Amino acid sequence: xxNYTIVTLKxxxxxxAYALEFIDSFDDKTVITAHKQTKGRGRYNRRxxxxxxxxxxMTIVLKPQNLQxxxxxxxxxxxxxxxxxxxxxxxxxxxxxxxxxxxxVDGYKISGILAESSVKNNKIEGIALGxxxxxxxxxxxxxxxxxxxxSMYVLKNKNFDxxxxxxxxxxxxxxxxxxxxxxxxxxxxxxxxxxxxFLGKTITIREENKQYLxxxxxxxxxxxxxxxxxxxxxxxxxxxxx
Ligand code: BTN
Numbered sequence: 166x167x168n169y170t171i172v173t174l175k176x177x178x179x180x181x182a183y184a185l186e187f188i189d190s191f192d193d194k195t196v197i198t199a200h201k202q203t204k205g206r207g208r209y210n211r212r213x214x215x216x217x218x219x220x221x222x223m224t225i226v227l228k229p230q231n232l233q234x235x236x237x238x239x240x241x242x243x244x245x246x247x248x249x250x251x252x253x254x255x256x257x258x259x260x261x262x263x264x265x266x267x268x269x270v271d272g273y274k275i276s277g278i279l280a281e282s283s284v285k286n287n288k289i290e291g292i293a294l295g296x297x298x299x300x301x302x303x304x305x306x307x308x309x310x311x312x313x314x315x316s317m318y319v320l321k322n323k324n325f326d327x328x329x330x331x332x333x334x335x336x337x338x339x340x341x342x343x344x345x346x347x348x349x350x351x352x353x354x355x356x357x358x359x360x361x362x363f364l365g366k367t368i369t370i371r372e373e374n375k376q377y378l379x380x381x382x383x384x385x386x387x388x389x390x391x392x393x394x395x396x397x398x399x400x401x402x403x404x405x406x407x
Contacts, residue, residue, distance in 0.1 A: 219301035261362030
């Protein structure tokens with residue numbers, strides 16, 4: 166089991182922004198969490214609703230020693246598997262993964278991941294791996310979100326201890342992190358694929374007005390699809406819209 170350090174802030178614009186701004190002062194495996202974010206950010210410049218103090222907002226700071234074989238593109242997939250395992254084993258919640266790293270329960274988003282990096286002189290100085298989990302969000306707040314969403318509270322009709330959720334996710338993440346960075350996607354391939362709820366279904370890729378059949382996830386974690394004419398392709402970036 167790896168060691169990690171947790172830094173807790175009362176309020177911050179965004180734990181990812183904070184991590185990147187002060188990246189020099191943080192060691193590898195520092196976890197920054199805040200009770201509240203005033204400018205929580207999501208993928209594709211979206212906002213991440215963060216006014217509630219009873220939710221989980223966290224950023225894992227990673228400073229890889231050896232960048233050469235570091236599985237950077239699969240890091241968010243590794244975190245998504247760790248979060249799924251915590252939901253399943255500790256909270257009796259059955260999630261699925263929407264490629265590449267959204268976590269859903271019955272089609273409703275419960276958790277999102279945003280990885281950003283700080284680059285200096287063409288070299289990655291550090292990674293801010295951000296995670297938001299809808300822990301105690303109530304339905305009236307969820308109704309303000311512009312996509313289908315849910316929370317642990319809504320699913321189980323009770324409040325959860327946010328610090329306990331945080332600690333379980335960090336323990337799960339760091340337990341196998343060193344092995345994951347040695348072995349890459351192959352190490353999580355089975356765990357990832359078995360949770361991909363969209364495989365075999367018709368999907369749309371964000372920013373492409375086209376439907377595909379989602380066929381498989383390859384050995385690098387990329388999404389293999391087939392269009393209506395039977396042409397196969399690999400999706401490298403984007404978002405699956407079911
Ligand atoms: C997504 O769009 O699904 C990604 C959402 C990521 C939100 C988290 S909350 C903690 C961290 N700080 C941020 O500003 N964003 C991430």
